Amino acid sequence: MSGVLASMIDGVLVGAVYGLAAMGLSLIWGVMDVINLTHGAMIALGMFCMYLLFAATGINAYLLLLPTIGFGLVIGIVVYWMAVHWVVGRSMLMSLLSTFAVNMMIIGIGTAVWSTSPYNVNFVLTGITIGAYTFTGNHIAAAISAVVIALAMQFFLYRTRTGKAIRAVADNREAAELMGISTTAVLSIAFAIGIALACTSGALVATLFPFTILSGAVYQLKSFVVTILAGLGKPFGALVAGVLLGLLEGVVTPFIAVSWIPLIEFALFVVVLVAFPQGIFGKRATT
Amino acid sequence: MILRRPFFWIILLIAAGFTYAPLHGNNVSLREDLILIAIAIILASNLNLMIGYTGYVNFGHIVFYGLGGYVGLYLTTVRAWNLVLSALVAGVVVSVCAFMFGLAILRLRGAYFALATIGILQAVQAFVSNFDPWGRSTGMYLSFNSYQSLGGARRALWITYFLIVAVMALSMIVSLVIKNSKFGLGLFAIREDEDAAVVLGVNATLYKAIIYSVSAFLPAVAGALMFFKNGMIDPSIAFEYMLSLEGIVMLMLGGQGSVIGAALGGTLYEKLRSYLLTSPVLSNFHLVIAGGLLLIVVLFAPGGLIGWAYRLVPSARKVIE
Secondary structure, eight states: HHHHHHHHHHHHHHHHHHHHHHHHHHHHHHHOOOOOOOOHHHHHHHHHHHHHHHHHOOOOOGHHHHHHHHHHHHHHHHHHHIIITTTTTTTHHHHHHHHHHHHHHHHHHHHHHHHOOOOOOOOOOEEEETTEEEEEEEHHHHHHHHHHHHHHHHHHHHHSHHHHHHHHHHHHHHHHTTTTTTTHHHHHHHHHHHHHHHHHHHHHHTSSBOOOTTTTHHHHHHHHHHHHHOOTTTTHHHHHHHHHHHHHHHTTTTSGGGGGGHHHHHHHEEEEEEEEOOOOOOOSSOO | OOGGOHHHHHHHHHHHHHHHHHHTTTOHHHHHHHHHHHHHHHHHHHIIIIIIIOOOTTTTTTHHHHHHHHHHHHHHHHHHOHHHHHHHHHHHHHHHHHHHHOOOOOOOHHHHHHHHHHHHHHHHHHHHOGGGGGGGOOOOOOTHHHHHHHHHHHHEEEEEEEEHHEEEEEHHHHHHHHHTTTHHHHHHHHHHHHHHHTTTTTHHHHHHHHHHHHHHHHHHHHHHHHHHHHOOOOOOHHHHHHHHHHHHHHHHHOTTOOHHHHHHHHHHHHHHHHHHHHSTTTGHHHHHHHHHHHHHHHHHHHHHHOOOOOOOOTTTTHHHO
């Protein structure tokens, strides 16, 4: 029984990282009504960013999150002007396909450079041992980092001028424009922040598990599930829903093979979409 | 009447060309090239029913092809059924699954559906990789006896080829028939404005579930034939994510919404891909080039090659659909 409890705690820790990834997806989706299909590729880029930085410097991997955030912001701005700006406001089909095309290009370049063989970041923090179980330091540090970044995000969105502008644009783009907010600037900033969150969560995952350039797809699916659970435009809800998903994984992993997990997540995704179209924490209707 | 449409006869001509060309001089390497093009056309045409006609992206279209391959190979190998019968049964089984599933999932609108299709691919792959009767992740192999009933391996491969060409022609005919039917008009209405279509009496959920299951049938049959020809199947080749993505590139390149556009895109992309894969410099970057191509089409020419041709020669719409 205590084995299950340990697995649950571990699930919660990893779930915080899922939540951070989903926050990036949810922010972009909520603000500009674009489903960012580069999300998985960006998570993978974050993993490799962490890998390369750690290989180059060898310092505490969690300090390397700061340059990763900067890297994500830059890539985000580039991708926004390359593929997203032109399709904002056009039909959903077009933005799905254009972000998807960028996703293919990133995965293609990544496969050519790093192949699809696994990598890992060889950084270990001492864990905490309770009875027969040890919680690795990396899982704890990753969860703490995720929560800190999520809180910073919450503060940014609700307490700063730029954050308020982002929320205003998400609510009503025309009205925000009439109030003198430059929507193009706001959209590009929001997109860059969303990408930076994806990269950062990828970097955190890289400190926990081995990864390949294709690993992003797994976390992309988890991000979709979490975003749907939380409801759109609820950044903090995404963190809570991520923890819930991690908890669920923690509960089921002692009993079934890991390869079944995508099936369970998918079932959850469909059930939530059909039963709670506005998300479990959502109130306002989404289209 | 479908027989009065000139494009119907063009489709038959294309199919006749596919049949005759490799037979002439018993050209096996040409046959192998054409079979890949035929598969590309089948996938792109059926994807067109969803993306081009209904405006719903299906990122997991390859699921139908792979599942069809599994059911087909299971029936021909384990149950020792005849090839044509097993391919048809594979098609029916997959399409019925798609219909049942479609009724549930197609309540979801637009983007949510697109996300669900990404999940379907991963979920089905996870299921098949854990499913004992289908050999889990090692897959299944065809017993050589299955070729005997068709008169030896050499003849069996030719028969499979002709069947695949027939499925290709049928895919294009189905697209043409739907395009010119009342049902097709309902789909176009959903694509343009789903709320308005519902108000005007189109049963959107039912229409979407039907077209989802129709778009599953022929790819599943093709999958059963193709994996019979290859003689083996495993989850990574059956549900090759790349092929699912490339199907979308083919369709957008040729021109979504147009029957010949899907076929043209399939042919051109398949040619391009075999060139890229054999080129020593570019083989690593074929995904990048495919992605770049898709981005350019989406941003600058959403109608694809055919959309561009229609603008040049507007009267072409009447003959080439």
